[in-house]
Amino acid sequence: MNRVLMQGDEACAEGAIAAGCNFFAGYPITPATEIAEVMAHRLPQQDGVFIQMEDEIASMAAVIGAAVGGARAMTATSGPGFSLMQENIGYAAMAEIPCVIANVQRLGPSTGRPTSPAQGDVMQARWGTHGDHPIIVLCPSSVRESFDLTVKAFEFSERYRTPVILLLDEIIGHMREGVELPADKTTLNVKREQTLVPPEWYKPFENLATDVPPLIPFGEGYRYHITGLHHDERGYPTDKVDEVEAWTARVYSKIKQALSEVLLYEENGIKQADTLVVAYGISARSARHAVEMARNRGRRVGFLKLQTLWPFPEEVIEQAAERIHRIIVPEMNLGQLALEVERVAGRRKVRRVNRADGEVIKPEQILSAIEGMR
Amino acid sequence: MKTQPESKVHERYLRHSKKFPNVWCAGCGIGIVLGAIIRAIDSLSLDKNDVAMISGIGCTGRMPVYVDFNTMHTTHGRAIAFATGLKLARPTMKVIVVMGDGDALAIGGNHFIHAARRNIGLTAIVVNNLTYGMTGGQYSPTTPLGARASTAPYGHIEPSFRIAELAVTAGAPFVARSTVYHVAELQKYIAQAISTQGFSVVEATSYCHTTLGRINRWGRAPDMMRRLKENSVTVQQAEKMSEEEKKAKIIRGILSDRKDIPEYTELYREQIIRQAKGEKA
Incomplete structure (x- = not known):
């Protein structure tokens, strides 16, 4: 263990890298910019990709696209950007794409006070996108927790195939604290679930009673369809009430079954x-x-x-x-x-x-x- | 070029598990574009596992679900941004983005120009039917000045975007335009676009006879198809025309074919990653 002085934003970025994050797309915004800056520096050192997109909507979209390509992907933003990301966060919830969104909260509404802390996005993190969907939201209260909960966010997102939102705030993000990070970070690395079935049997949205169907990355021989429309087990659009109902029941139950692990x-x-x-x-x-x-x-x-x-x-x-x-x-x-x-x-x-x-x-x-x- | 009959070619690329018929109206041009894409991919002998087709929302947005590639139907206007993430995660993949004019140029206009500027290796195929077909004929960024639309009952007062020219200006190294009447030409341009390393754009000019065409009494599908034939000229023919004459014409051909701009994912690997690793070591 070595003791270092770092910001919550930096700890979030380092936690992501420890968890195996290899893709970051974002757009500059106070007080979350430091996460992007650390990622721009650190990700290419581990063969990862950092890209600054044209806005937060594109950032969230690129994160989802990269996750579909097999990357451990995240973005970081604050209130105004978080508002812009909502539609695509809903897409990630609907298509069950693992991804992590760090929202370093600042005082709102609107542009508000960019350099002042707030905890005003608690309900938005839960219900910011339209329609019923489950979501996991984690909230650190120290620099060390920013590291730990970012690792957890990746773990939960991959394990349960869901977007996970990290709610930091301006103080947690900008404050410097002495932290001891684990010397051996290899155990923190998050892997995506695999499948044992051949491509012709693979159902990316299978209604398994007790488990989460694995998401096989594009390009690995499992050619399938992903859509933001309500879909059947193969991913094809559906209007059938029983198929829509089965999806909703399954995505809620997969999180409910995991409460003992998810509730920290x-x-x-x-x-x-x-x-x-x-x-x-x-x-x-x-x-x-x-x-x-x-x-x-x-x-x-x-x-x-x-x-x-x-x-x-x-x-x-x-x-x-x-x-x-x-x-x-x-x-x-x-x-x-x-x-x-x-x-x-x-x-x-x-x-x-x-x-x-x-x-x-x-x-x-x-x-x-x-x-x-x- | 393969010599197999066309129907056999399509059979190898359409999803048998997906229930047909498709969502498009009888006489629509989108199916023609899909056919051209399939034959273009077949002519390049690409492995289906290495092809991704990404779309946004609208009539053209429904295209990927029918084909046996890695397919993703995303949110309105954002297909290019989703595809950018996928391409960065899988740089060897052929990522084809299919969009309508509203999807690509109105709600998605920002992503379109930035992908061109960045020169990321995606192929954008824009089916330009001059309107929002799925929602019933509202005016789009390419609706002709003076036309009527369901949201322009007194006539449209906005000038339209020229998609291909916009792509050239924004920096796309390969840009071509054809129509759904000129199918062989369209297929050829699509194959060239997919073979391009950087951001390539093919504008496939089409029509919507059930919405904009009906509102403006432009006739049935065959009448509108005939108009594409009669009202279009090649780039070479256009060179001999005055600006005023050109305005009313659809200009077909390759508008840009540059080899001097490095592709983004390649540049990222060669410059950023190499430098970052050097600094670390």
């Missing part, structure tokens, strides 16, 4: 607590501090840091909150994930702590919410 979180001091703070990303750092201050004042406060935001960890919240009377949800938006917490909170009181002005939530703000709740 850290909990601390929940057993003795009557109050629970649920936080994620940059706000989790303030929340952690607030929890410690409250405990020093004799309060029984549990802490749950979510690293996976979507699929929403309902059961994790339900279990953690078993003996809890009050839940506090600090986030740098006007209450997005709190909506989900409220949905599963039952009769427990939920207090939102919000800020959407480009400034970080202070620990004192969360502390006063803890103390003010009866």
